[in-house]
Amino acid sequence: MKRFVLDFFSKKAPITSGTVDCIAAKYAKSGLTFQEAAEIKQKINLALKQDRIYKNNAIGLNDLSSHINKDRYKVSQVLNEYLSRNFYSLINQYRIEEAKDLLLTQPFLSVKAIMYEVGFNSKTSFYSAFKKETGLSPNDYRLLTSFAS
Template sequence: MKRLLTKILSRYLGDEKPMKIPEKSCKKYRKSGLTREQAATIREKIQLALEEDHLYRNNALGLDDLADHIQHNRYKVSQVINTYFSKNFYSFLNEYRIQEAKILLEKDPELSVKVIMYEVGFNSKNSFYSSFKKVTGLSPNDYRNIVGYEYDVQMA
């Protein structure tokens, strides 16, 4: 348990997700024929596709599939993700997966890590672990334990 606490101190503090909005992305838009309005539309559709339709649960989802789903050109979809969210496609996609994984880890302690991994759209342990660590700074089980611990603290 001490080990976990040191992990909290070293990595989990101040982890409130910067979620930085790009400020000088307008210049980039000029490079291709993508208007700001169109970019905003595409952005919303992308978010709907993931948040409402949970496309990320499809473990074979690719950029083409997403572009298909929202009926927009793949180049533009890629560009919007890159410039607006400052991420590449997979990083963007996986954050949704990890987000759901975190919820499942907290909500249902009986679910194995493996089951959760498949549930949220990953196919392999390794991908899941590395993505999870990249986002949260912790491995899935550590995260589960720490969230449980913090929950206890708040109760006390």
């Protein structure tokens, strides 16, 4: 039951062919090779999963680009074209995934403490991002998933 609830509230809207065409046109002259894109994508994943740079509440695209030592325009292209997300959407995805885990595994932590722990500065932006990713508020998520256990 818990898995069903978590899966149900984590579904994303599909990418349309119009979106793909728009992205392809935008980067038609970029010169980014598939091999270079794969390398950048791998470095982005490592920066987020291993180094957890999303916890820096002041992070920006330039910081990510510097961290992986790649041109910001190519990093942006990889995010948009190969990961189908913009920078802040991807950062928030990782922050919310960690927040979901903390809400379940650290029931003694307040939602506000979790918000700061994962890199958000604002309660409003945290709640908006959380609701966008899960369909629930952090409190409702904690409550619903604790009942599903």
